[in-house]
Amino acid sequence: MLTLTEVEALARQAHQGQKDKAGRPYAEHLAAVAEGTRARGGDDAQIAAAWLHDAIEDDALTEEWLDAAPLPAETKAVVRALTKRKGEPPEAYARRILATPGARLVKEADLAHNADPGRLAVLDEPTRNRLTQKYATMRALLGIA
Numbered sequence: 001m002l003t004l005t006e007v008e009a010l011a012r013q014a015h016q017g018q019k020d021k022a023g024r025p026y027a028e029h030l031a032a033v034a035e036g037t038r039a040r041g042g043d044d045a046q047i048a049a050a051w052l053h054d055a056i057e058d059d060a061l062t063e064e065w066l067d068a069a070p071l072p073a074e075t076k077a078v079v080r081a082l083t084k085r086k087g088e089p090p091e092a093y094a095r096r097i098l099a100t101p102g103a104r105l106v107k108e109a110d111l112a113h114n115a116d117p118g119r120l121a122v123l124d125e126p127t128r129n130r131l132t133q134k135y136a137t138m139r140a141l142l143g144i145a
Contacts, residue, residue: 036109049078094141
């Protein structure tokens with residue numbers, strides 16, 4: 001099995017050169033979600049999933065890589081649950097997260113970082129308003145206060 005240190009290095013390498021909506025290195029978001037998962041009581045499998053939560057969706061890694069990766073089944077399931085599918089309604093996405101043990105906690109950490117006022121403040125107003133509503137909707141669907 002890959003260690004958390006190896007998963008972190010792999011995720012950083014996979015997302016190398018990518019920026020978030022605020023123009024920051026994407027790895028900063030991954031680190032914040034991993035730390036948020038840890039702070040919320042997440043176990044190593046969930047923390048590994050936090051590092052990898054956007055890897056498939058962002059085409060940084062492939063489904064085939066995930067299938068073959070030496071990772072716990074829980075980590076793989078959480079990564080799959082958190083991978084948004086094109087055209088998928090938010091309600092279906094939320095149902096999949098809620099049906100996957102450990103996924104809600106990682107998504108909570110992801111939403112917390114995405115909705116951080118400091119991150120949102122650097123975006124233009126229409127984008128900030130759209131994302132604020134999007135994150136609030138997902139929190140409601142997942143039952144996150």
